[in-house]
Amino acid sequence: MNIPIRVMGIATTFFWVFLIAFSVSAIYSAKDVHFDFGEPQMWVNANNETVFSLPVSVANRGFYNIGSFNLTTEISDEEGLIITRESTFIPVIRKSEELTTSHNVTIDVNDLLQIDQKYLFNDAELKIYGIVNMIIAKVIPVQASTNVSIPWGAPLCNFIFGKPEHTAYNYTHLRVVVPISFENHAFFDLSGKIQIRMYNSANTLVGDGQVAIEVRSNSLYHGYTELYVLIAGMTESGCFEVDFLTSFFNYGPLVVSYG
Amino acid sequence: MVDTKNDSRETVQKIVLKVLKASLKGVLFYGVYFVLWMLLAPIPDIVPGFRQTVETFVMIYVFLIIFGELTSGTVFQHFFNVAKTLFVIGYLIFSLKSGILGVTFQNVRLTVDLRLFLIIAMLLGLLGFAKSLLQAISFLNQKGERPSD
Numbered sequence: 001m002n003i004p005i006r007v008m009g010i011a012t013t014f015f016w017v018f019l020i021a022f023s024v025s026a027i028y029s030a031k032d033v034h035f036d037f038g039e040p041q042m043w044v045n046a047n048n049e050t051v052f053s054l055p056v057s058v059a060n061r062g063f064y065n066i067g068s069f070n071l072t073t074e075i076s077d078e079e080g081l082i083i084t085r086e087s088t089f090i091p092v093i094r095k096s097e098e099l100t101t102s103h104n105v106t107i108d109v110n111d112l113l114q115i116d117q118k119y120l121f122n123d124a125e126l127k128i129y130g131i132v133n134m135i136i137a138k139v140i141p142v143q144a145s146t147n148v149s150i151p152w153g154a155p156l157c158n159f160i161f162g163k164p165e166h167t168a169y170n171y172t173h174l175r176v177v178v179p180i181s182f183e184n185h186a187f188f189d190l191s192g193k194i195q196i197r198m199y200n201s202a203n204t205l206v207g208d209g210q211v212a213i214e215v216r217s218n219s220l221y222h223g224y225t226e227l228y229v230l231i232a233g234m235t236e237s238g239c240f241e242v243d244f245l246t247s248f249f250n251y252g253p254l255v256v257s258y259g
Numbered sequence: 260m261v262d263t264k265n266d267s268r269e270t271v272q273k274i275v276l277k278v279l280k281a282s283l284k285g286v287l288f289y290g291v292y293f294v295l296w297m298l299l300a301p302i303p304d305i306v307p308g309f310r311q312t313v314e315t316f317v318m319i320y321v322f323l324i325i326f327g328e329l330t331s332g333t334v335f336q337h338f339f340n341v342a343k344t345l346f347v348i349g350y351l352i353f354s355l356k357s358g359i360l361g362v363t364f365q366n367v368r369l370t371v372d373l374r375l376f377l378i379i380a381m382l383l384g385l386l387g388f389a390k391s392l393l394q395a396i397s398f399l400n401q402k403g404e405r406p407s408d
Binding site: 002004005008009011012015016019020023024025027028031139140141142143144145146147148 | 295298299301302366367368369370371372373375376379380383386387389390393394397
């Protein structure tokens with residue numbers, strides 16, 4: 001009976017030593033894994049979607065390979081509705097290997113406006129949930145997650161559709177001038193045009209006009225749109241339909257009553 | 260008279276030897292812990308309570324090693340050995356909870372899945388427990404056979 005007991009003792013000791021040595025070395029080597037996040041880049045792709053690209057560098061100077069490296073970013077609104085979710089997956093990062101990849105997050109501003117048009121006119125907060133998953137030494141799954149809020153700047157913040165002023169243009173037409181102002185709080189520059197159509201009380205189109213806009217990020221726009229309308233079609237009351245056509249989003253019609 | 264004197268001398272020698280052996284084992288275990296702790300040095304900064312958990316474990320384990328060694332040659336040694344293995348299993352379950360450890364550090368939640376480690380450690384603990392039981396049975400068996408020798 002002594003020999004089997006001794007064998008059991010040796011085996012137990014051996015496996016304990018192996019287990020402790022492996023665990024300690026895995027934890028020790030985890031501190032030699034370095035992550036570096038570069039400066040985020042932003043551009044608009046062919047589908048008119050805004051792409052944020054975050055360069056991610058991983059330097060694995062530990063003793064073991066890192067498997068199933070997965071970086072996931074989830075952007076949601078204040079109510080928790082997911083706006084976008086993107087993942088970057090690297091199957092294996094070998095030991096002594098350094099690699100750089102780009103984590104791209106695509107946001108369609110048009111989709112965002114479909115969720116709620118308040119993002120166009122009111123500043124808000126978006127929540128970013130970032131998760132990094134990886135498996136160290138093939139057996140220890142590790143997850144790091146963080147939750148941050150970022151401000152969303154409305155591109156048409158404090159939008160004011162001023163009182164239309166009309167003056168005689170010729171015998172048949174009036175010249176209507178509509179003052180428009182807003183603040184572009186968005187992270188992008190706004191370039192495009194604003195189209196305005198004027199309808200009378202019978203809902204008949206009496207005139208239209210447009211103005212090109214070029215508003216830098218975090219700056220104020222104050223301009224006028226001129227419309228030439230038929231005097232015969234003019235009524236005391238009616239409405240304007242306003243459309244915004246920009247490189248980032250198209251929105252409209254915004255209906256503004258007059259009279 | 261001379262036999263009694265020799266017997267007591269032998270007993271003292273045995274006790275001194277046991278104490279020395281127990282101290283040596285305790286110091287050796289503490290030395291291993293000290294070396295491993297240096298490798299795990301960054302963890303206590305991230306995981307609060309880690310140092311206290313490990314130190315409590317080491318303290319009780321060293322205590323059991325010393326008492327197990329001091330009582331060697333008696334059935335109490337096996338009691339301490341069994342207690343040691345049960346303590347390892349119990350303490351691992353208690354400190355690692357379900358095997359998924361989570362810690363929050365400056366708005367970053369870090370989760371480590373140690374379930375595989377916990378399972379292997381528990382299996383090894385159970386193996387050690389079985390070994391200690393077999394040792395106790397073997398010891399009692401041998402002790403039972405001795406009077407008839």
